[in-house]
Amino acid sequence: MNGDLRSPPLQFIDFHKKVKMISKLEKYVDLAKTLNMIDAVLITPQDICFDIRALLKCRWGCDDLCQNSIRCHVRDTTYQERMEMVKEYNHILLAHSHDAHELSKAILEIERIAFLDGYYFAFGIRLCNLCEDCSVKKGLACPTPLKVRPCDQSFGIDVYKTVRNLGLPCEVLQSKDDIQNRYGFVLLD
Ligand code: SF4
Secondary structure (H helix, E strand, O other), X not given: OOHHHOOOOHHHHHHHHHHHHHXXXXXXXXXXXXXXXXXXXXXXXXXXXXOOHHHHHHHOOOHHHHOOOHHHOOOOOOHHHXXXXXXXXXXXXXEEEOOHHHHHHHHHHHHHHHHHOOOOOOEEEOOOOOOOOOOHHHOOOOOOHXXXXXXXXXXXXXXXXXXXXXXXXXXXXXXXXXXXXXEEXXXXX
């Protein structure tokens, strides 16, 4: 049999499918940059470091939780369920910004565009800073509750370790004037 006529091996087809998929998703990296993100990278759930101690810090040490805020509701899901939800995805966009408000806006917009592109499970994970002046922090109702996305800490994501492993900066701030490195996730497909 002529070797040229044989079907390519399955691993070869899988590899090419993956490359094709990644190049399609690069669109969201570009989109993140047009939305003023400093960096944006495509990662997989294997790149995310889960650590239940993130929940420990979330439960004891966050003002929002003390107010039982919509910003940190976990909507009757368990830590295990939340972790499993993330692990169901194949590709995740990680976005980096110095500005919490810009980051929240970008995460939601990327989620919206990805959904319209057909990635119907697209979903942002990022502590909500959509409004420059959050009503919830003032004890008022959120004007756009459907736009609030869950906080990464409630998913047990160790953001420090996750981003450092990817070569991105994240340090404990020493003063309010220090530059903040904020990160958000869009679960894509
Ligand atoms: S008021 Fe704005 S910033 Fe506060 S939780 Fe609602 S959408 Fe988010």
